[in-house]
Amino acid sequence: MAEFGANTFPRPVDPAVLSTFEAVWDGLAVAGTWWTAAERVAIVAATRRSLRLPLGETVPDIAGISDAVGPDGLSPLIHEVVRRLSVDAGRITRDWATAVIERTGVGHYVETVALVVQTVPVDMLCDLLGRPRQDLPVPGMGEPSRVVPDGLGQEGAFVPWVVDGWSGPNVARALSFVPEDNSLRMGIVTSMYSGRHFEEMVWSHRSLSRPQVELVAARTSAVNECFY
């Protein structure tokens, strides 16, 4: 079923973009590498509910947050991780991420990041174009594969990633600890940003010129205080 059909958007959206949205939604409904489908959907639901802390409120100390699983299958710790990623990512530090990963394990952490970063662009585009957000899928059954890919290594990021034979930009291997989700994420990135034209400085495949796209991108990164 085409959940992101072109006729569900009030303005024309590139079918290639909608196709990647479909793939992401399909991926939410099946068990991942570390989370079950129900847990994956719960993480996206938590992403949507995440709110910034009231001004002046201290950021919670991870050490004091329970990892006992709640009724939605997620612990308060995972809820705080999702909150931080969703609305306060600019304040994530290596110490914070290390402390989280010590408790969740690398796989659960990376897959949580993957789910947030796949679905935020989908929801945000819907919001910007005035389309209601897509209902979350009904989660399927099955167990996570818990497979750690070969060829990973630690090269400066918070988590291990592909190193054997790697020659691309770091951003493309950021979530390679969970290859299926990384592939879905890169589908989103490629379809919504450069297509097959990243190396070309003059673009004709988009309505805006490349400098116009890059200006919007740079302002977005700066508003989010993202150094990378």
Place this chain on the structure above:
Amino acid sequence: MLLRASSNAIDAGADLHGAVGGATGNVAHGGLLMAYAEAANRDPEAARALDDEVIAAVGEAGLVDAAVTVAVFNGLVRSADGIGIPLDDTMLAATAEARAELGLDSYAGAANSRG
């Protein structure tokens, strides 16, 4: 990611200060696009108040392009911050001057991404 390089390629004369809210140089409709990007990031629904103005300037497809760009970079910034992606060596060297001039080295994430 490549504002200066892509601008130089077509002699658009972009001003990198546009990234941090300053002048945008000669990028066509740069000021409006920057205003849209800022509004879209702070309150996506409220940003729709700018839709007609953006469409008048760059067309409906241009508005969608701008929205798509804001949306995808909201995923990318969270990937970078959540994973602590180190800036690639070539980019680290190529952007040293601009980062200093624009104050980007003071961002919290700089400690994670400078490698």
